[in-house]
Amino acid sequence: MISIKIPPQFGLKLGQQSKQHSAAPSREIEEELKEQIRTIKRERRTSETYLGFFKFTLSLDEVRSEAEKINQMLEKEAGLKETYKKLKREGKKENSLKIKESVH
Numbered sequence: 001m002i003s004i005k006i007p008p009q010f011g012l013k014l015g016q017q018s019k020q021h022s023a024a025p026s027r028e029i030e031e032e033l034k035e036q037i038r039t040i041k042r043e044r045r046t047s048e049t050y051l052g053f054f055k056f057t058l059s060l061d062e063v064r065s066e067a068e069k070i071n072q073m074l075e076k077e078a079g080l081k082e083t084y085k086k087l088k089r090e091g092k093k094e095n096s097l098k099i100k101e102s103v104h
Contacts, residue, residue, distance in 0.1 A: 029087065030088070044070055047070050048070060051063065
């Protein structure tokens with residue numbers, strides 16, 4: 001049995017964040033991660049567009065603050081994507097083990 005732990009810093013909203021998920025990754029978790037990735041990407045692109053249009057009318061502090069938010073969103077997005085990839089890999093390993101066991 002493979003056990004997957006979702007890191008709490010990625011803000012997964014399904015049940016307890018430190019909860020262990022056993023066996024193959026569930027569809028719910030995959031869909032939740034996909035939705036969180038889409039949401040953070042949408043927010044980041046909105047911030048980038050805002051910064052691009054108004055960069056000459058904003059104060060330097062506001063530009064820095066907005067750029068810092070964008071960097072934080074990029075880090076969170078990268079973490080979510082890495083978690084999703086890890087989840088998919090674990091699911092593929094689990095499925096290949098089941099196939100091998102059923103063949104032998």
